[in-house]
Amino acid sequence: MSIALPRAGLIGERLAASALLIAFAGLFLFFALSAPAFLTAGNLKNILVNNVAILGVVAIGMTFVVKSGGIDLSTGVALDAAGFGFAFALTAAIAAPLAISLGLAAALVVGAVNVLLIARLRLNPFLATLALLFIGQSAQRLLTGGGSPIYLGNRSYADVLGAIGRSDLLGIPTPVIVLALVAALAFVILHRGRLGREISAIGAAPEAAHYSGISTTFVLARVWLIAALLSGIAGILLTATVRSYIPMSGNGYLLDAIGAAFIGTTLRRDGRPSVHGTLIGVLLLGVVRNGLLLIGWNFYWQQVGIGVLVFAVLALSYGLRREGRH
Amino acid sequence: MTKAPDPRLPASQPAVELRGIVKTYGASQALRGADLVLHPGQIHGLVGQNGAGKSTIIRILAGIEQADPGSGLVQVFGEAVSHPSPEEMERRGIHFIHQDRLLVPTATVAEAIALGQEPKFGPFYNGRRATRQAEALIRRHFGLDIPGNRLIRDLSAAEQKIVQISRALASDARVLVLDEPTAALVRREVESLFSVLRNLRSRGLSILFISHYMDEIEEICDHVTVFHDGRHVASHPVASTSIPEIVTEMVNREVGELYPRRSHAPGAVVLKVEGLGRDGAFSDVGFELRAGEVLGISGLLGSGAKEILATLFGLAPADHGRVTLEGRPYAPGSVRAAVSRGVVLVPEDRRRQGVSVSHSIRENITLGNLGLLSRLGLVSRSSERSLAGRGIADLSIRTTGPDQKVAALSGGNQQKVVLSKWLSSGARVYLLDEPTVAVDVGAKVEIYTVLNRLASEGAAVIVLSSDLLELAGLCDRALIIHRGRIAGRFEGETLRPELMLAAASGATPHLPGPNMKGAA
Numbered sequence: 001m002s003i004a005l006p007r008a009g010l011i012g013e014r015l016a017a018s019a020l021l022i023a024f025a026g027l028f029l030f031f032a033l034s035a036p037a038f039l040t041a042g043n044l045k046n047i048l049v050n051n052v053a054i055l056g057v058v059a060i061g062m063t064f065v066v067k068s069g070g071i072d073l074s075t076g077v078a079l080d081a082a083g084f085g086f087a088f089a090l091t092a093a094i095a096a097p098l099a100i101s102l103g104l105a106a107a108l109v110v111g112a113v114n115v116l117l118i119a120r121l122r123l124n125p126f127l128a129t130l131a132l133l134f135i136g137q138s139a140q141r142l143l144t145g146g147g148s149p150i151y152l153g154n155r156s157y158a159d160v161l162g163a164i165g166r167s168d169l170l171g172i173p174t175p176v177i178v179l180a181l182v183a184a185l186a187f188v189i190l191h192r193g194r195l196g197r198e199i200s201a202i203g204a205a206p207e208a209a210h211y212s213g214i215s216t217t218f219v220l221a222r223v224w225l226i227a228a229l230l231s232g233i234a235g236i237l238l239t240a241t242v243r244s245y246i247p248m249s250g251n252g253y254l255l256d257a258i259g260a261a262f263i264g265t266t267l268r269r270d271g272r273p274s275v276h277g278t279l280i281g282v283l284l285l286g287v288v289r290n291g292l293l294l295i296g297w298n299f300y301w302q303q304v305g306i307g308v309l310v311f312a313v314l315a316l317s318y319g320l321r322r323e324g325r326h
Numbered sequence: 327m328t329k330a331p332d333p334r335l336p337a338s339q340p341a342v343e344l345r346g347i348v349k350t351y352g353a354s355q356a357l358r359g360a361d362l363v364l365h366p367g368q369i370h371g372l373v374g375q376n377g378a379g380k381s382t383i384i385r386i387l388a389g390i391e392q393a394d395p396g397s398g399l400v401q402v403f404g405e406a407v408s409h410p411s412p413e414e415m416e417r418r419g420i421h422f423i424h425q426d427r428l429l430v431p432t433a434t435v436a437e438a439i440a441l442g443q444e445p446k447f448g449p450f451y452n453g454r455r456a457t458r459q460a461e462a463l464i465r466r467h468f469g470l471d472i473p474g475n476r477l478i479r480d481l482s483a484a485e486q487k488i489v490q491i492s493r494a495l496a497s498d499a500r501v502l503v504l505d506e507p508t509a510a511l512v513r514r515e516v517e518s519l520f521s522v523l524r525n526l527r528s529r530g531l532s533i534l535f536i537s538h539y540m541d542e543i544e545e546i547c548d549h550v551t552v553f554h555d556g557r558h559v560a561s562h563p564v565a566s567t568s569i570p571e572i573v574t575e576m577v578n579r580e581v582g583e584l585y586p587r588r589s590h591a592p593g594a595v596v597l598k599v600e601g602l603g604r605d606g607a608f609s610d611v612g613f614e615l616r617a618g619e620v621l622g623i624s625g626l627l628g629s630g631a632k633e634i635l636a637t638l639f640g641l642a643p644a645d646h647g648r649v650t651l652e653g654r655p656y657a658p659g660s661v662r663a664a665v666s667r668g669v670v671l672v673p674e675d676r677r678r679q680g681v682s683v684s685h686s687i688r689e690n691i692t693l694g695n696l697g698l699l700s701r702l703g704l705v706s707r708s709s710e711r712s713l714a715g716r717g718i719a720d721l722s723i724r725t726t727g728p729d730q731k732v733a734a735l736s737g738g739n740q741q742k743v744v745l746s747k748w749l750s751s752g753a754r755v756y757l758l759d760e761p762t763v764a765v766d767v768g769a770k771v772e773i774y775t776v777l778n779r780l781a782s783e784g785a786a787v788i789v790l791s792s793d794l795l796e797l798a799g800l801c802d803r804a805l806i807i808h809r810g811r812i813a814g815r816f817e818g819e820t821l822r823p824e825l826m827l828a829a830a831s832g833a834t835p836h837l838p839g840p841n842m843k844g845a846a
Contacts, residue, residue, distance in 0.1 A: 192707075194700040201693050205682030211673055212693045212747065213665030270684065270731075 019317035020267045020277070023309070024284050031291030038294050045173065051286030053175035054234045054241070058253045059260040059278045060186045061230030066261045067190065067273045068223045069203035070118065070125030074110055075257055076250025077136030078228040082107040082235030084143065087150040087245035096160040103239075104232040110136070111228025119220035133254075140247040150245040157243070165240035175237045182230060187275040189226075199223055200272070256285055263310060266317045284309070339404050341366045341501050341532035342387065342420070348397035349382050356382040358556040359398070362534075364501065369523060369533045371543040371564065374553030374576055375766045380536060383553070384503060387534075388422055389415035403500070419500030423490055423507055431479035436460040438478055439493045463492050467522045468515075484511045484627055491519070495526075502526065503534045506764055508542060513792060513827060514626060520546050538766050540569040541795065552576055573767060585774055585799030592802075593617035596786040597656075597755055599638075602647035607633035608810035609646065615755070620777060620787040622797035622804035625830055630810035632674075635757050635790055639671040640664035652754065668754035670694070672744050672761055676737070680744040683733035687725060687743055688714035690732055694747035717746030721776060738769020745776055756780060756787045762796060774800055794823035794830075806830045 032039040058075055065072040086103030094102065110132065117128040141147050152161060167174045190196035198219045201209035210216055234253065239245050263284060264277025285306065292305050342364040349357040357379045364370050374380045385391040386400070389410040393400065400407045402418045429438050436456040437444075445455040457474030464472050468488055478486060487507060494502060504523075508516045523533055523546060535547055543550055544564060551561040552575040560567075560575045596617050603609035608630035615621050625631035636642050638649070640658030649656045651667055658664035664671075673679035681690050691714045692699055699709050714728040721742040725735060732743055741761060748756065758777070762770045777800065781787050791797050797804045798821050806814040806829040814829035816822070 188704070192705065193703050194696050194705055195703065197689065197692060197696060197705060200689075201682055201685070204684045205678065207675075207679045208682045208690075209693070210661055211671060211679045213662045213670075214693070214696075215660070215662045 019320050020263065020280055020284070020313055023313045023316060024280060024287070027284070027287055027291065027309075031287065031294065035291060035294035038291055043290065043294070047286045047290045048176050049173045049241070051289050052282055053173070053179045054237050055253055055256050055260065055285070056179040056279060056282045057182050057230050057234040057237065059257040059264075059282050060182055060275060061227035061234075062257040062261045063186070063264070063273045063275055063278045064190065064199065064223050064230075065125070065227045066258075066265075067196075067203050068199045068220060069206065070220075070223075071129070071258065072114070072224075072227050073126065073129040073254065074114060074132035074136060075129075075227065075231045076248070076252070076254045077132055078107040078110040078231035079235040079238065079250035079253060080136065080140055080245075080248060081110050082232035083239040083245040083249070084140065084150070084247075086236050086239050087152055090152060090157055090160070091150060099160075100236055103236050104229060107228045107232025107235060108225060110231075111225045114224040114228065115221045118224060119217050137248055137251075144247050147247045149247065152239070152243045152245075161240045161243050163240075164237060165243070175241065178233065178237060182233065183275055183279060186230075190275055195219065195222060256282075259306075259310065260285055263313060266313055284313075339366075340364060340401070341368075341403060342534075343401040344383065344387065344398065345401075346398035347383060347386060347400075348394045349379075349386065349391065350394050356556055357386075357393070360553065360556060361558050361561070362387070362551060363561075364532045364534055365549075366500075366532045367527055367530045368549055369527050369535055369547045371547035371550035372534055372536045372553065373538075373540075373543060373550060373572060375768045378553040378576070379556040380553050381505075382556075384422075384505060384534075384536065386410070387415070387420065387503065388412055419498065421494040421497055421499035421502050423487075423494055423502070423504045429478045429486055429490060431477070433478050434475050435464075435472055435478065435481070435489050436474035438489050439463065439474075439496055441493065443496070459496075460492070463496060464488060467492060467495060467525075468518050470518075482627055484515050487511060488515070488519075491522070495522075499531065501532045501534070503536075505536045506538065507535070508537060508539060511792075513794070514831070516542070538764070538770070539793070540572060540767070543572065544569055576767060585771075585796075592619045593784060596652055597638075598650040600648045600650075602634070602637065602644050602649060604633060604637055604642060605645045607637075607642075608807065610811060611647070611805075611807075612812075613805060613815075615786045615788065617754075617784045617786055618781050619803070620781050620789060620801045622801035623788060623790045623807065624792060624794060624797055624804065624826060625807035625813075626792075629807045629830070631790055631807040632759065633810075634807070635671065635759055635788070638664070638755075638788075639669060639757055665694075665751075665753075668752060669757065670748045670751065670753040670755070671757040672741070672748070672759065674759040674763060676740055676744060676763075681732045681740055683740075684731060686729045686731055687718065687723065687735075688728040690743050691717045691747050691750075694751050698750065713750055717743075717749065720749065721746050722772065736766070736769070737763075738765040738773070741765055741769070741773060742776075745773070749780075754785060756785055758787065758789045760791055761789060762791070762793070794826045797821075797826065798823050 037043055058079060062072055062075060082103040085106030086099050089099035089102045090096070113132060114129060117123045118125050144150070164174055169177055190199065198209065198214050201212070201214060202216050202219055206216060231250070235250065238249065260281030261273055261278050263281035264279070265271045265273050267277035267280060268274060288306055288309055289302060292302050297305065340363045342362070344360070344362040347357050347360045348355065360379055360383055362372070362383055372380055382391065386393055389412045392410060400410055402420065407414060407418070436453065436459070439460040440456040445452040445459065460474040461472070464470055470488065472481070472485055472488065478489065481489065491507065507519060511519065527533060537543055547564050549561070550564050550567065550572060552559050552572060554576060593616055595614050597615040600612050602611040611634055613621065623631050623634065633642065637644050640661045640663050643659060644657065651669070656667060658667065658669070677683055682693070688710060692705065692710050695713060696705070699705050699713065711728065717723065718725060718728060723735070723739050723742045723746070725739065732740055735743065762773055765773065777787055777789070789797065789801060801821070803815065803817045804821055804826060805812050806816065806826050808830060814826065816826055
């Protein structure tokens with residue numbers, strides 16, 4: 001029965017919503033106090049460029065997919081495809097703008113395969129992208145003679161790579177600007193736009209969306225192309241930052257992107273994925289990675305720290321939610 | 327498998343006795359001193375509008391919720407239950423058939439029925455024996471053949487209900503609580519359910535029967551308790567009361583007409599269907615539908631009536647025949663195509679196909695009007711807000727506000743959300759599939775009023791319903807489908823439930839009996 005309990009749970013609701021923010025603020029404070037090097041402009045910039053910008057772009061793509069009710073295990077493949085395409089084009093003396101386009105096109109090919117498998121043929125996204133993950137990894141080994149990187153150390157690339165990876169605008173590094181633009185655009189599309197509504201409806205109630213006259217095929221097609229494109233952008237950024245294409249480096253972003261998107265869902269009581277939630281998830285992961293390093297934690301223990309952190313955020317938001325209910 | 331409980335209990339001792347129950351949620355009181363007393367060997371109807379406290383008292387009886395401390399008394403077979411819990415209540419023989427189908431979709435029929443008391447072969451689950459037992463049980467109680475190895479999710483709503491009831495019958499129940507058991511069943515199945523219930527009653531079971539269908543209460547129940555506003559307002563033998571009296575008690579006001587009348591002045595032909603057929607579903611279906619008309623369609627489960635609606639809504643293309651919509655050919659290849667031509671469906675499976683329960687009322691209403699509300703791909707929040715506000719006011723959706731989740735609404739109010747989704751979309755043809763299933767009497771009347779208003783504003787309306795009384799009251803004309811063909815057209819004097827029922831059952835000398843097995 002619809003016995004409304006509207007006001008009683010409100011305080012708990014607010015608190016639960018901010019469990020993620022509390023965790024983030026707490027960690028930030030902890031590292032600021034325990035590692036003198038943490039709260040310096042240089043280090044914060046370092047976090048943003050090396051831990052947040054690229055992962056953020058990938059994770060926002062993941063947010064689109066998760067909101068549509070899917071999961072994308074091929075995000076690293078699209079990222080690598082772009083990196084490979086971009087690096088390969090540069091070594092073939094193709095002009096930078098065209099090289100970037102080629103890289104993004106390579107990522108979109110991965111997206112197009114997903115569109116065919118998931119939007120059109122309605123395969124389970126987990127299985128479809130898992131298959132693509134396997135194929136993508138083998139393909140990279142085959143294309144690079146077993147996995148040798150393409151180095152872009154040559155001076156002739158320095159300008160273009162520097163412009164993407166190491167430049168800044170008014171003191172803000174380019175990758176961070178790219179993330180900000182991507183996030184702003186994604187926010188408008190997902191949270192203010194028609195497409196966002198359609199994606200959200202398909203994710204929550206695919207049949208009701210279909211019965212409302214929404215073309216689930218076209219909406220899902222756009223979701224998977226957007227996700228691939230964002231992974232592609234991340235791939236270009238990564239390649240420019242590390243000045244090389246290293247096969248299968250996309251793997252390192254897969255779990256973090258999924259983690260950030262799902263940690264982000266705890267931001268709201270209704271558990272829906274959101275661009276801002278994902279960004280906080282990314283920041284949280286970035287701060288933890290960097291902070292643990294600074295306080296001298298063994299590299300091998302970092303993942304333990306992150307795992308414990310995820311538990312802590314979940315427990316906190318669950319506890320606060322219960323608190324509000326009784 | 328079903329053991330008869332001891333019927334030799336003293337008749338004076340109630341099976342279940344709830345007295346003076348108070349239940350408070352936050353600031354609101356769901357129950358304010360409610361009584362409910364069930365006797366063995368009795369089928370006891372419980373009626374009331376949504377929000378009257380029926381579900382709460384059932385949840386307390388089920389041990390899912392506890393009454394406010396210090397309030398009231400919960401007794402089962404004369405023993406006070408001090409610490410009620412679902413396990414405790416089940417141990418005392420109280421079994422529930424819930425309204426929502428609480429069955430594992432991927433389990434087989436046999437597994438669902440045997441759950442918790444699986445036949446064993448040594449240490450192993452004896453699947454073959456479970457299958458045999460399940461089939462025998464269903465055949466014995468319902469006279470139906472449902473293969474024990476079929477998956478729950480492949481069953482129709484009616485078959486799922488049958489499995490659910492069979493499961494309780496397989497346990498040692500002394501009190502059976504049926505929450506809206508007939509909501510998804512067609513008349514024939516309702517009758518077999520009733521004969522099962524009568525049989526159980528004669529064995530001394532106490533049955534609490536919750537239904538929105540007054541005719542069912544009158545037909546099956548010995549006693550009826552009416553809830554209104556968290557209290558029992560009446561409790562009397564069914565023989566000493568009448569449907570209008572019960573309904574009056576329920577709404578606490580006089581209900582003149584259950585089916586509001588409207589002036590019927592049909593306009594131009596909107597939809598013209600000729601020789602429409604889909605292989606394996608229906609064939610040779612033809613009718614005309616004018617603006618301002620309400621056409622009823624009905625048929626037994628698997629008759630093909632539902633499939634006609636599906637085809638008109640673009641869910642499954644026709645193989646034969648021709649449809650003309652407002653003078654232009656109409657053969658929708660997709661739902662999107664149907665909606666863009668102004669043909670909309672209010673589906674039967676409301677919670678899955680009608681609404682997104684995890685979204686707000688506002689977001690659900692917007693879903694049918696995204697084109698109207700968007701400029702340059704952005705949804706106008708102010709127009710959205712005013713559209714939702716209008717929808718809520720227009721259909722008097724009872725809610726705390728447009729941002730309330732649809733999951734928190736009653737069935738009737740959820741249905742109004744589905745309707746208001748389409749009201750602003752400029753739809754011309756409304757297809758409604760069992761629009762008043764699991765909707766309480768008050769909201770039913772409101773839905774009928776909306777449909778009448780739509781018709782009087784020039785929409786063409788097709789209502790599919792297995793409630794023939796409803797069709798007779800609501801529609802101008804009705805088609806009865808039997809085995810994929812129109813078995814009868816009813817209008818004016820002939821628009822009577824008993825005549826339509828006869829046609830739906832194929833009651834003509836040359837046709838064999840109705841096919842009761844699942845969907846075609």
